Amino acid sequence: MTRFLTTVSALAWLAACGDGQPLFEDVQSDAQVADDDDLDLPPGTEDVSASSDIFRFEARNSQGGGLVTDVSYNAANDTFSVDNLGFDGENVYTRKTGALATLGTTRVYEADATVRDFLTGDPVSQIVPYVALYGVSKNRVDGDPRTSFAIVRTGGYAGYGFGGYVYERNGGTVLPNEGQATFSGDYAGVRVFAPARSQLEYVTGKMSIDIDFEDFNANDAVKGAITNRRFFDENGVRIVTGTGPDDLQSPNVPIIVVEGSKSLSTAGEIEVELQNFILNESGVLEPYEGGKFTGIIAGDTTSGSGGEIVGVVVLESEDPRFEGITAQETGGVILYR
Structure with a gap:
């Protein structure tokens, strides 16, 4: 077993190890990255460079996000262990079955609905559903996945509920000074609701990101979309x-x-805003879903397979089916050339 250790966290994804290996644990720092390009990134690795291993995790917020601080994956029985979330079973998430076992290329896990009173053996109902999504790169760096992400959310509360996300790059990146590149891949996410709809939904799709490494003169241009x-x-x-x-x-x-x-x-990290529009009842375009994508470029974009991008999208919108209800969608991607 190998472990990727940082100053404030440990994050590793290993398909070969049978015992539970930490994905991220005891994360306490809320400091923003001190990058010379001043992106507004989630907390995590500081003093990053193009050659750095980088991990990012959801910052704590008043809506219950950012509480996941310790996750491990057990390849022997294909389970997740998730710490710091109340009433999510005995912290072990098992693989979902049927159509929801996988969303595109992303695996889906869920917590137990009941546990036993440790003294009497009586059943204790849990706050369900708690689910975990994870995606892993098809490429390896020193035996570890080059990129990976994990998302934990619940639909058991009359609000967005508690959870978190994390994504990482193992190894560095090589970026060009000119030219353009396009990356694409599967998108998978979880939708939760507030203030009074205790429910969870899933979303699949595709995402593409295009980068112009030469223009604008003031900054590299990034475009793309979540589709289908x-x-x-x-x-x-x-x-x-x-x-x-x-x-x-x-x-x-x-x-x-x-x-x-x-x-x-310059370290290969991305931060972009997303926004779409729909026609209202008067036939006028108005904002519908808005949010942000943050991610990391990994690998050599100038040769070979051309590198990849890992990252997480968080969107919010008014749910058109229910008056006064907002939806929060958290999705993850690994995009390839």
Whole structure:
């Protein structure tokens, strides 16, 4: 077994180890990265460079995010262990079965619905569902996945509930000084709701990111979009888009192209805003879903397979099916050339 250790966290994904290996644990620092390009990134590795291993984790917030501080994966029985979330079983998440075992290339796990009173053996109902998503690169660096991400969310609260996300790069990156590149891959996420809808939904799709490493003159230009989204309920039943009262709109979510403001750091980290629009009842375009993607470029983008991008999207929107309800969508990607 090998471990990737940092000053404040340990994060490792190993397909070969049978015992539980830490993904990230005892994360306490909320400091923003001290990068010379001043991106607004999640907390994690400090003093990064193009040659750095980098990990990022969700900052704690008033809505319950950022509470996941210790996760490990057990390859022998394909389970996750998740610490610091109340009433999520005995902290061991097992692989979901059927249509929800995998969302695209991302695996899905869930916590137990009940545990036993340690003294009497009586059943104790848990706050369900708690689910974990994880994605792992097809490429390796010194035996470890080159990139990976994990997302933990719950639909058991009358609000967004508690959870967190993490993503990382093992090994550095090589970025060009000119030219353009395109990356694409599967997108998978979880949707939770506030303030009074205790439910969880899943989303699949595709995502692409294009980078112009030469222009704008003030900053590298980044564009792209989340496309072909499909929504599913807790049982894996498709939520069909259309005009019915229970249908959910699924427009593409493009990256906002910005000139004059950094979107790509010299270390290979990305921070971009996303926003889409829909027609309201008056036929006027209005904002629908908005949020941010943060990620990391890994590998050599100038040769070979051309590197990859790992990252996490967080979107919020008004749910058109229910008055006064907002949806939070957290999705992860690993994109390839």
